[in-house]
Amino acid sequence: MLEKLPRTLYWENGALFLLDERRLPHEAAYLECTLSGQVCDAIAQLAVRGAPAIGDAGAYAVALWCLNERPADESAFEAAFEERCGQIAAVRPTAVNLSWAVSRCAAAVRSALAAGLGVPAAASAALELAHSTLEDDIASCKRIGELALPELRALAERLGRPLRVQTHCNAGSLATGFYGTATSVIYHGWEAGLIEKVWVDETRPVGQGARLTAWELMQAGVPCTLVCDNMAGALMQAGQVDMVVVGADRICANGDFANKIGTxxxxxxxxxxxxxxxxxxxxxxxxxxxxxxADIVIEQRDPLEVRSALTAGGWELVAPADVEVFNPAFDVTPHQLLAGIFTEDGILRV
Known part of the structure; x- marks a missing residue:
């Protein structure tokens, strides 16, 4: 059922290829990146997005810098490397996967240098770590969906029918190496006959639900209906939603989590x-x-996103050009509102 889904990112012939999600659903095109700055720009401009995919891309950004941009003078490598890692990790501050992946790559490089293996070997270590980060992401996402099945089955048995699920933003295959997080739950549930349909929030202001999740679910053959964000209350009031599953960009020790604005x-x-x-x-x-x-730093984004709509031709103004805008990319959901967190280690109750 997932064979029509494109790869979000892959490495080939010394370059990182990123699916340019700004062009979906109109066109599936890839950006070829051979420099760390190209990857950082893609992350900042939402060509690649979703916490796990950002982490994957960030790891490759570190590897590309080590391979193609390191100083000719090896004695200057360590200081320049640490500075560049800090810059890459700061491109999008709310999603913890980016800083996590950069830190892991940096540790692999430091370990190679400490072992006296030299800068070229350290660069190879960074690339191997990036590859394993992507592979681990895919395996974890698959496991999330597999281990969610008992919870879905219990909900469906209680109702005596398959579930109608609502989701927000895109926590899909497009936000990860493959499978997705929230959509891994959906795909595995649909395949097991436990999910009837999915309500997809459009997810203003950038429309990740409308542009990405609806398209992705349709590619996978999962029945879905697109709704505006402000229709959720009416749907629930009418008894049309049996469960909600979303992704997360950072989860705190107590279970509070940041996710796309509107969560x-x-x-x-x-x-x-x-x-x-x-x-x-x-x-x-x-x-x-x-x-x-309360400790999560919330990214503030360009007012253009709220004043405009993203179309096939780019951003089209739909509001007064000089109207003041408040545009946080994320909000924080308190753990008290959660029934559980689906992870690759099973469901966590908070």
């Missing part, structure tokens, strides 16, 4: 209507150094 009000609505609300994420998205969601 928090969806969780509040779900609690009011007695609809179980879940997030799905790999362990790499957990940041146990943060006690609660």
């Amino acid at each position: 928090y009000p969806l969780a509040v609505l779900a609690q009011h209507h007695g609809v179980p609300f879940y997030t799905a994420a790999p362990q790499s998205t957990f940041d146990r150094s943060l006690a609660s969601g």
Whole structure:
């Protein structure tokens, strides 16, 4: 069922290829990256997005710098390397997977240097770590969906029918190496006959639900219906939603989590209507150094995204060009609103 889904990113002939998600659903085209700055630009401009995919891309950005941009003078390598790693990790501050992956790559490079293997070997170590980061991401996402099945089965048995699921943004295969996080739950549930259909929030202001999730689910053959974000309450009031599952960009020690803006009000609505609300994420998205969601840094993005709509021809203005804009990319959902967190190690209750 997933054979029509494109790869979000892959390495070939010394270059990283990134699916340019700004051009979906109109065109599936790839960016070829041989420099770390090209990857950073793709992350910043949402050509590649989703916490796990950002982490994968960030690891390759470190490897590309080591392979193609390192100083000719090897004695200057370490200082320049540390500076570049800091810059890559800071491109998008809210999704913890980016800093996590960069830190892992940096550790592999430092270990090679400490062992006296030299800079070329350290660069090779960075590339191997990037490859394993992507492979681990894919395996974790698959496992998330597999281990969610008992929870889905229990919900479906309680209702006596398959589930109608709502999701927000794109926590899909397009946001990871493959399978997705929330969509891994959906794909495995659909294949097992436990899910009837999916309600897809359009997810303003950038429309990741409308442009990406709806397209992805249709490619996979999963029945879905697109709705505006402000229709969630009406759907739940009418008894049309049996569960909600979303992704996460950073999960704190107490279970509070940051996800795409609009997740928090969806969780509040779900609690009011007695609809179980879940997030799905790999362990790499957990940041146990943060006690609660109050400690999460929320990225503020370009006002253009709110004043405009992203079309096949680019951003088209739909509001006054000089209207003041508030545009946080994420909000924080308190752990008290969660029925559970689907992970590659099973479901966590918080």
